[in-house]
Amino acid sequence: MPTPIADIDPQEEIPSFPETYGAKPRALDYLGYAPCPIRQEMQRQLHQHFRRHEAEFGPVEWFSPNGCGGDDPYDLVWQDGTEESLPGLISDGGNSDFFKPEAHRRWIESGILSPIPTDGLEIRPELAEAGIVDPCGGITIYGAFPSVLLVDHDKLKGRPAPRSWQDLLDPIYQGDVTIAGHHGRAPDVLLFNYWKNHGDEGVKALARNVAEFSPPARMAKIAGLGSPQGTAVFVLNGFFAKAVRGPAAEVIWPAEGAWFNPLMLLAKRSRRPASDLALRYLLGSEWAAYIESVGIPFAYRQPGQQPLPGRLSWMGWDFIRSHDLDALREELLAIFNSAR
Numbered sequence: 001m002p003t004p005i006a007d008i009d010p011q012e013e014i015p016s017f018p019e020t021y022g023a024k025p026r027a028l029d030y031l032g033y034a035p036c037p038i039r040q041e042m043q044r045q046l047h048q049h050f051r052r053h054e055a056e057f058g059p060v061e062w063f064s065p066n067g068c069g070g071d072d073p074y075d076l077v078w079q080d081g082t083e084e085s086l087p088g089l090i091s092d093g094g095n096s097d098f099f100k101p102e103a104h105r106r107w108i109e110s111g112i113l114s115p116i117p118t119d120g121l122e123i124r125p126e127l128a129e130a131g132i133v134d135p136c137g138g139i140t141i142y143g144a145f146p147s148v149l150l151v152d153h154d155k156l157k158g159r160p161a162p163r164s165w166q167d168l169l170d171p172i173y174q175g176d177v178t179i180a181g182h183h184g185r186a187p188d189v190l191l192f193n194y195w196k197n198h199g200d201e202g203v204k205a206l207a208r209n210v211a212e213f214s215p216p217a218r219m220a221k222i223a224g225l226g227s228p229q230g231t232a233v234f235v236l237n238g239f240f241a242k243a244v245r246g247p248a249a250e251v252i253w254p255a256e257g258a259w260f261n262p263l264m265l266l267a268k269r270s271r272r273p274a275s276d277l278a279l280r281y282l283l284g285s286e287w288a289a290y291i292e293s294v295g296i297p298f299a300y301r302q303p304g305q306q307p308l309p310g311r312l313s314w315m316g317w318d319f320i321r322s323h324d325l326d327a328l329r330e331e332l333l334a335i336f337n338s339a340r
Contacts, residue, residue: 014040015047017063025073028087029274032064034263035093035145037239038294039064042091045290049281060274062087078103083112088271089278093145094261095188098138099320107266108138114269116140121283121300130312132262132299142283143263144297144312146238147189149252152223155232162233164255169198169205176232177206181213184337190235191332192315192325193259200335207339209233216240224249238295257313263296 019025034042043064050060065072077086078097086107090098097103098113107113115137123132132141149168151161155176162168168177181187186206194202216236222229224246238258241251265282267275281287288298297308 013044013048015043015062015064019063019071019073020066025085026061026063027085028062028074029060029089029272030062030278031074031077031087031090032062032278033090033092034064035237035239035261035296036068037237038291038296039066039068041290042287045287046278046281050277053277057274057277060277062278078107083268083270086112086268088268088275090266091264091278091282092266093263095192095320095325096139096264098266099325101321101324104136104138104321108136112268112270113138113266116265116267116279116283118283118300123299124297124301124305126297126308126312127299130257130260130314131316132314135317138266140265140267141262142265142299143291144258144260144299144314145263146258146260146295146297146312147187147235148238148241148258149254150219150223150234150236150241150244151250151252152230152232152234152246152248153250154224154226154248155230157232159232161250161252163252165193165259166198166256168209168233168235169194169202171205171208173209173233175209175211177209178212178214178219178231178234179210180216180236183213184340185333186210186213186336188325188329189259189261191329191336192319193313195328195332196315196319197256203332203335204339207336210340217243220244222246240295242295253309255310257311258308260312260314262314263291 032042032046063074092098098107118140127144134140149162153161159172162170162173179186179190190206191203194206211231217240219234219236220240220243223234223244244251265279267279285302288302292298292305297312
């Protein structure tokens, strides 16, 4: 029987991993990656979930790196691992290493990563329309980390607010757009989608309009509050958009659909039952409710789930599997930076 929540020491809510203190990599039941803003909460919830079920499954061997970078002994498991050393379940996000052509051949075409059963779960319409079902069956998308537009009406100074991704390329916003990123490295979600939909000229037009790079938390804090800092238009993710409070600020869901980074699951065919313990949680109602509450749409229908403000849109499987994304990223960054 699961351990009652009341019996779990609140001082042990956050897990501690031996690799953090220099231990060698282990054979993992679960390797957990998630976007930075939700990673610690994912670690906390799964830690509690595993402890509640320890009497049934025993200790779960798992790891999730802290922060948004730093040391990660499993970083190259997609490249150097074997079927035996590959974690039973991996959660990932963004442009995963498992999108790489060599990873696709090694793990998905070989059948080592197998389709995940989602019995009883129905894909919500916005995600179905976005085409999230992997035709190869090796990757399951369980959520979308969307990007949206944010405008400061006081700083627009009579210009219309952009209502679409295409509008953001209009020269009337030249030098008046803020995006995430740093040191000239525009985010993949913008580079790849603008190039897919508008070609090289779209990437150049975006670059001409970008005034600065900024952490999205800063964007949410200054937009619409009369600050001398910031621009008229920002691009940020839905997580931080929920924190916008400025009276002159407006969050706009782009007309073509919010471009998103996928949150995904990859399951090994030879995984242990403890891997499915993690899998069921990440596809379950408790985790779904949490990510929905912080602006990250869950991929499947849930009771009481509200419709999204608009469509969702992403690069899609054909784009991912017909391009070397690492090489394409560097090409597009060069085009972007040449136009600034």
